Amino acid sequence: MLKDILKILENDARTSPKQISDMxxxxxxxxxxxxxxxxxxxxxxxxxxxxxWDKAENEHVFALIEVKLExxxxxxxxxxxxxIYRFPQARSVYLVSGTYDLLVLVVGKNNHEIAxxxxxxxxxxxGVKATNTQFVLKRYKEDGEILEDKEEVNRxxxxx
Amino acid sequence: xxxxxxxxxxxxxxxxxRTNALSPSGIRKFFDLVxxxxxxxxxxxxxxxxxTPWHIREYAxxxxxxxxxxxxxxxxxxxxxKELNKYLKNEYxxxxxxxxxxxxxxxxxxxxxxxxxxxxNIGDEVIISDPAYVAYASAVILADGVPVSVPTYxxxxxxxxxxDVEKYIxxxxxxxxxxxxxxxxxxVMSKEQLTAIAKLAQKHNLIVVSDEIYSKLVYGVTHTCxxxxxxxxxxTVLLNGxxxxxxxxxxxxxxxxxxxxxxxxxxxxxxxxxxxxSTMGQMAAIEALRNGAESVKEMVDDxxxxxxxIVKGLRDIGLTCFEPKGAFYAFPSIKCTGMTSEEFAEKxxxxxxxxxxxxxxxxxCGEGYIRCSYATSLPKIEEALKRMRRFxxxxxxx
Numbered sequence: 001m002l003k004d005i006l007k008i009l010e011n012d013a014r015t016s017p018k019q020i021s022d023m024x025x026x027x028x029x030x031x032x033x034x035x036x037x038x039x040x041x042x043x044x045x046x047x048x049x050x051x052x053w054d055k056a057e058n059e060h061v062f063a064l065i066e067v068k069l070e071x072x073x074x075x076x077x078x079x080x081x082x083x084i085y086r087f088p089q090a091r092s093v094y095l096v097s098g099t100y101d102l103l104v105l106v107v108g109k110n111n112h113e114i115a116x117x118x119x120x121x122x123x124x125x126x127g128v129k130a131t132n133t134q135f136v137l138k139r140y141k142e143d144g145e146i147l148e149d150k151e152e153v154n155r156x157x158x159x160x
Numbered sequence: 161x162x163x164x165x166x167x168x169x170x171x172x173x174x175x176x177x178r179t180n181a182l183s184p185s186g187i188r189k190f191f192d193l194v195x196x197x198x199x200x201x202x203x204x205x206x207x208x209x210x211x212t213p214w215h216i217r218e219y220a221x222x223x224x225x226x227x228x229x230x231x232x233x234x235x236x237x238x239x240x241x242k243e244l245n246k247y248l249k250n251e252y253x254x255x256x257x258x259x260x261x262x263x264x265x266x267x268x269x270x271x272x273x274x275x276x277x278x279x280x281n282i283g284d285e286v287i288i289s290d291p292a293y294v295a296y297a298s299a300v301i302l303a304d305g306v307p308v309s310v311p312t313y314x315x316x317x318x319x320x321x322x323x324d325v326e327k328y329i330x331x332x333x334x335x336x337x338x339x340x341x342x343x344x345x346x347x348v349m350s351k352e353q354l355t356a357i358a359k360l361a362q363k364h365n366l367i368v369v370s371d372e373i374y375s376k377l378v379y380g381v382t383h384t385c386x387x388x389x390x391x392x393x394x395x396t397v398l399l400n401g402x403x404x405x406x407x408x409x410x411x412x413x414x415x416x417x418x419x420x421x422x423x424x425x426x427x428x429x430x431x432x433x434x435x436x437x438s439t440m441g442q443m444a445a446i447e448a449l450r451n452g453a454e455s456v457k458e459m460v461d462d463x464x465x466x467x468x469x470i471v472k473g474l475r476d477i478g479l480t481c482f483e484p485k486g487a488f489y490a491f492p493s494i495k496c497t498g499m500t501s502e503e504f505a506e507k508x509x510x511x512x513x514x515x516x517x518x519x520x521x522x523x524x525c526g527e528g529y530i531r532c533s534y535a536t537s538l539p540k541i542e543e544a545l546k547r548m549r550r551f552x553x554x555x556x557x558x
Contacts, residue, residue: 008465023466023469025468153211
C-alpha cells in the first residue's frame with residue numbers, strides 16, 4: 001500500500017525501492033510503480049536532508065513572522081499567501097486560526113537579511129496589515145529530529 | 161604469645177544442591193566476548209531496541225515529582241489492576257477480578273517463579289516444549305519440580321502438539337508450561353492447537369502456565385490467550401508483562417492472573433520475597449495501558465518490516481527458515497554447513513563479528529538452528545545478513 005511506502009520514505013528518504021519491497025513484502029515492480037505515481041501526483045514533493053547548520057559552521061537565522069491580513073475580494077487569503085510563499089526566503093507558510101492569519105517561517109543568513117525581507121518585501125505586499133517578527137534563538141527539534149547530540153543508550157549485558 | 165599459623169586454604173562455601181542442579185547458561189561466556197567487540201553486530205539480544213515511549217517515561221517522572229515513592233499494596237496498585245482487567249477483556253476476552261485474581265509481579269520472570277513455587281511439590285513434573293526459553297526448566301527445578309521436555313519440530317512450525325504432549329503425561333505431571341509466541345523460534349500456536357492442549361489439561365486436571373509476554377508482537381495472525389478458551393480460566397495461570405510490547409524491559413513490571421486460590425498462594429510468596437513491584441514502574445504501566453496503544457502499533461509495524469527483511473535475507477542466503485509469526489526472532493536452520501549450532505555461532509562471531517544465539521541453548525531440538533533477534537535497526541540487520549551470506553557461502557557443504 002502507498003501509505004506504508006510513504007511512512008517508510010518519510011522516515012528515511014534514502015530507502016531504496018528494493019529495500020521497501022523487502023520490508024513490506026510488496027513486489028518490487030509494484031513499489032516502483034506506486035512511488036512513480038506518488039511523484040507524478042505530487043504526493044511526494046521532494047527528498048531532502050534535515051541539516052543542523054549550527055554544526056556546519058554556516059550561520060543561518062530563522063524567524064517566525066506572524067502576518068495579519070486584509071482579506072482580498074473574491075480570492076480571500078490565498079492570493080496574498082501566494083505572493084508571500086513565492087519568496088524563496090519563506091521556508092514554510094501556514095494559514096492559522098487565532099489572532100493573526102499567516103505564520104511564515106523565514107530563513108536568512110543574518111538578522112539584517114531577515115529585517116530587510118520584512119521591511120522591504122513583506123510589509124509592502126497588498127493585503128498585509130501588520131507583521132510581528134520573532135527571531136528563533138535556538139532550534140531544539142526540526143521535522144521530528146532532535147538537534148542536540150543524543151546520549152547513546154547502551155544495552156547492558158543480560159542473558160535472556 | 162602463641163605462634164599464629166596462617167592456613168592458606170580458601171573458605172569452602174556450600175552452594176545449595178538445588179542451585180548446583182541448574183545448568184549454567186551456555187551463552188554467557190559467548191556474550192562476554194560480544195561485548196568486548198565494539199564492531200560486532202548482535203542479533204543475540206531478546207530486548208526491544210526502542211526506548212520506552214516518552215509519554216510513559218514522562219508520566220513516571222511526574223509520579224516521582226508528586227512524591228509517589230512509597231510501597232504499594234502487595235498485589236500492586238489497584239488502579240493498575242483495574243486497567244489490566246479492562247485491557248485483558250478488550251484484547252483477549254478474559255475477565256479476571258482485579259481484587260482476587262491478579263498479582264502485579266517483577267516481570268514475567270517473577271510470575272513464573274511464583275507460579276512454579278505455588279503449584280509444584282517435590283518431584284512433580286512440568287511439561288515444557290523443546291526448544292523453550294532458557295528460564296523455564298530452571299524455574300521448575302528451583303521449585304523442586306522436574307522439567308519434562310516435549311520435542312517440537314520445524315516441520316510443524318515448532319508448535320507444541322497435544323498428541324505429543326499426551327505421551328509424556330504421567331501420574332506426577334502437574335502442569336504444562338507454554339510460551340507462545342515463542343522465544344526462541346517466533347512460533348505462534350493457532351487457536352485449534354491451543355484448544356487441543358486445553359482439552360488435554362482439562363482431561364488430566366493439569367494447570368497450563370502460559371507465558372504470553374510476546375502476545376502483542378504478532379504479524380498477520382491473532383494471538384489466542386489460552387485462558388479465553390472454554391473452561392480454561394480454571395486451569396490457567398496467565399503470565400504477561402510490559403517489557404516487550406511497550407519496550408519497558410528495565411521497569412520490570414509484569415502480572416499474573418489465575419484462579420483466586422492460586423493467586424493467593426503466589427501472593428503469599430511474593431509478599432515475603434518481593435513485597436511489591438517498584439511504585440514508579442507500576443505508575444508507568446498504568447500510563448502504558450491507558451495511552452500506549454498507538455506507540456505499540458508503531459513498534460509492531462517496525463518489527464513487522466524487519467521480520468520480512470530478515471526472513472527473506474536468510475532464505476536468500478540459502479538457509480531454510482520457517483516463517484515466524486510472532487515475537488522478534490527468526491530461527492533459521494544452519495544444518496547445510498554441517499556445523500553444530502555452537503560451532504556455527506562461535507565461528508560466525510569470530511570471523512564475521514555477528515552474534516546469534518546457538519539454538520542448542522534452548523534445548524536438544526534447537527540443535528541445528530540459531531536464534532536471530534531482529535530487535536535491532538534495519539541497517540544493522542542488512543549488514544549482518546551480508547556478513548552471514550559470506551560466512552555461509554564459505555562453509556556450505558555441497
